[in-house]
Amino acid sequence: xxxxxxxxxxxxxxxxxxxxxxxxxxxxxxxxxxxxxxxxxxxxxxxxxxxxxxxxxxxxxxxxxxxxxxxxxxxxxxxxxxxxxxxxxxxxxxxxxxxxxxxxxxxxxxxxxxxxxxxxxxxxxxxxxxxxxxxxxxxxxxxxxxxxxxxxxxxxxxxxxxxxxxxxxxxxxxxxxxxxxxxxxxxxxxxxxxxxxxxxxxxxxxxxxxxxxxxxxxxxxxxxxxxxxxxxxxxxxxxxxxxxxxxxxxxxxxxxxxxx
Numbered sequence: 001x002x003x004x005x006x007x008x009x010x011x012x013x014x015x016x017x018x019x020x021x022x023x024x025x026x027x028x029x030x031x032x033x034x035x036x037x038x039x040x041x042x043x044x045x046x047x048x049x050x051x052x053x054x055x056x057x058x059x060x061x062x063x064x065x066x067x068x069x070x071x072x073x074x075x076x077x078x079x080x081x082x083x084x085x086x087x088x089x090x091x092x093x094x095x096x097x098x099x100x101x102x103x104x105x106x107x108x109x110x111x112x113x114x115x116x117x118x119x120x121x122x123x124x125x126x127x128x129x130x131x132x133x134x135x136x137x138x139x140x141x142x143x144x145x146x147x148x149x150x151x152x153x154x155x156x157x158x159x160x161x162x163x164x165x166x167x168x169x170x171x172x173x174x175x176x177x178x179x180x181x182x183x184x185x186x187x188x189x190x191x192x193x194x195x196x197x198x199x200x201x202x203x204x205x206x207x208x209x210x211x212x213x214x215x216x217x218x219x220x221x222x223x224x225x226x227x228x229x230x231x232x233x234x235x236x237x238x239x240x241x242x243x244x245x246x247x248x249x250x251x252x253x254x255x256x257x258x259x260x
Contacts, residue, residue, distance in 0.1 A: 005188070006176040010166050013191045020198030021206060034204045037116045044109040052102030058095035059138070062088065067163045071156045085154075089142060096139040103132060127200040134193045137186040144182050159183050 024032060038045055066088060074084055107128055110116050141155075158179035165172040176184070197203060 002173055002177050005184075006162060006173045007171040009191060010171065013195050016195045017197060020195075021203065024198050024203055032203055032207065034201050035119065037110075037113075037119055040115040040119075041109060041113045044105055044113075048102045048105030048109060050102070051098050052106060055095050055097075055099030055102055058091065059099055062092050062095065066155065067160045070160070070164075092142045093139075096135065096142060100132075100135050100139060103128070103135065107132075123200055127196060127202060130189065130193050130196060131202075134186070134189045137182070137189050141182045141186050144180075155179060155183050159187065 071081075110120055110124075158175045162172045162176035162179075165175070176187075179187075
C-alpha cells in the first residue's frame, strides 16, 4: 500500500493532470473558463474572490518554499529552525484562514444567490468539496504544529525529501511513510484535487490573463465624427501598419483609446 500511495499514485496524478489538461484544451476550449457569474451578484464576489485568490497564492508560495528548498540551504543562510517554523506557521495560518474564509463566502454566495446556484453543476460541487477538504487539512496540520506535541521529525525531514525525490524518479517511500498522519492525509487530498483539476473550472488557473497587461490599445472613433473641442489628442501605442492619427484629426474625427 505504501508503494502504491507514495511511489505510484503521484505519477498517476501527474499523468491525469497533464493528459487531462491537454484533452480539455483540445476538445473543450469553449469550456476552458470560470463561467463567471459576476452579472448575477457582485457584492459578495468582490469580498470572497480576492480573499481566496490572494490567500491561495500565498499558500502555493509557502508550499513551494517548504517542499522545494532543502533544510541545508536555510541553515547555510543562518535561518534557525525556530525562526523558519515561526515564519512558516504565522504566514501559513494567516493565508490559510484567508483562503478558507474566501472560499466560504464564495460557497455561501453560490448557495444563496438563485441564478448562481442554478448555474452550479455537480462537477462544481465535487470540486468545492475536495478544495475545502484540502484547505481544512492544510490548516489542521498548521494548528497541530502549533498546539500539538513537538516532534523531532518534521515535514522537512519526511514530506519534503519525498517530494523532491519524485522529480528524479526515485521516490523516497520510507521518508513519506515516517511522516505524521495529518501530513499524509493532506498529501492524499492534495493529489485528489490535482487529479480532478483539469475537469473543473479550476483549469482556468493555467491561463491567467497576464498578457492583458501588455496588449496595445484598441483605436475607436466617435459616431458623430465631431472633433473634441479644447482637448488635444494624445498619441498612444499604435500597432505597426495603422494610419497616422494626424490624418484623423485633420478629417475631424474624434479618436480615443481603450483596452481590448
